[in-house]
Amino acid sequence: MRAIVYDRPGAPDVLRLTDRPVPEPGDGEVRVRLALAGVNPTDWKSRSKAQPGPEGQVPGQDGAGTVEAVGAGVDPARVGERVWVWEAAYGRPHGTAAECTVVPTAQAVRLPDAAPFDLGAALGIPFLTAHRCLTVAETGPDRLVPGALAGRAVLVQGGAGAVGNAAIQLARWAGATVITTVSSPEKAALATAAGAHHVVDYRHQDVVAEVRRIAPDGVDAVVEVAAAANAAATAQVLAPFGAVAIYADDGGPEVTVPVRPQMVLNARWQFVLVYTVPPRAKELAVEAVAAAVADGAVRVGEEAGLPLHVFPLDRAAAAHQAVQDGVVGKVLVDVTA
Structure with missing residues (x-):
């Protein structure tokens, strides 16, 4: 799969497009085929300072896509489900700046059919x-x-x-x-x-x-x-x-x-x-955000006060730079482009 990886901390130019094996979901995990990834300030701050593991780090906490495989203990009916992903890269090597990511099943939350992937990728953090x-x-x-x-x-x-x-x-x-x-x-x-x-x-x-x-x-x-x-x-x-x-x-x-x-x-x-929010508070937050999405109460785009800036995967460095420079709105990476 195509993925953005960095193997040392630094400026956006440490990000490189590479080909990596498709990750397999473990117990209690799902693999998500991503459509869009969100870029947050913590993404560039981590990239600037944190030393990645020996396999390198795929950045990106947030994203949206479709569940394509599940690990042991996960309902197989989740395959094909549209989801939004949160905290994919926190303490894990597989972030969302890639064609696929693997996360615990609770970190892939159902996205209603009426909700576009750009909304899903903007939720998370x-x-x-x-x-x-x-x-x-x-x-x-x-x-x-x-x-x-x-x-x-x-x-x-x-x-x-x-x-x-x-x-x-x-x-x-x-x-x-x-x-x-x-x-x-x-x-x-x-x-x-x-x-x-x-x-x-x-x-x-x-x-x-x-x-x-x-x-x-x-x-x-x-x-x-x-x-x-x-x-x-x-x-x-x-x-x-x-x-x-x-x-x-x-x-x-x-x-x-x-x-x-x-x-x-x-x-x-x-x-x-x-x-590092207490686990129960985070669970309640996920439930509430999912409910607000289901109600149609949250939106993205300039008409919702959040202009979108979309970059293709091979321009992930430019996406990071835009967030680092304080662009007004939400920066997304189109993983499929």
Whole structure:
């Protein structure tokens, strides 16, 4: 099979197209014939720093395709099932930047016939991260369903990013009032398309004043991409028992929080890395995202606030570079091209 592999850490040019044996599924595993693979920031960060195993590493956590073989203990009826794949390359050599990948059966989730493969390949890491961010508040739900966030206000910092887009769509599906921040009119249009009720341009508006105008009692959850830059403002807009879920360090590697005011609120500042999320929380996230897809509540494309940038497999290095450069939207690799 054709696959992208790297055998040493480095820049995108360490990625090479090669031919590898088709992997066989082991006990409890399925082999997926991929149509599209998603590219996430953790893909290029791992490629830049992590030493791959002796066989080299096929990158790519997310993807979508069709189950074509199953291992022992897996229902043979899964063969032919359309699926979305998550965390394929975490601790495993077979990522999704290849014609086939092998994953535990729970990591290949049924994709409804009405859902296109580009949606399936865009789910994985961004949507599971967003679900975790929206469910860490002490007084909030541990799983999203319609109505789970009714009566609650959510602030999504950076609503034009992939996780921000996922958080807007999931929070809207769960019934929250969704506020998001952006840095330009173009990104405001994307956040609005994703479903945000209120959009604040932080370059031209006072975020604290605007959020407090919309949610006078404060917001119950903050999905935070740049905690170091936003902490002072975020601390002023939290509701009692509110939670700040920090899933990235775009604003810098260290954050300063005003301790006493957050003590008074009994606020929670929670760090989120989807790969090491507690297993039960991850199970609930997968179930919720699958349910949202089945409901038709999540979408991709510019009309959904998430422009798609699709590269053929032999240009996987360019796909990595696009994500590394901060392209707005979702980068996918067409494994079949």
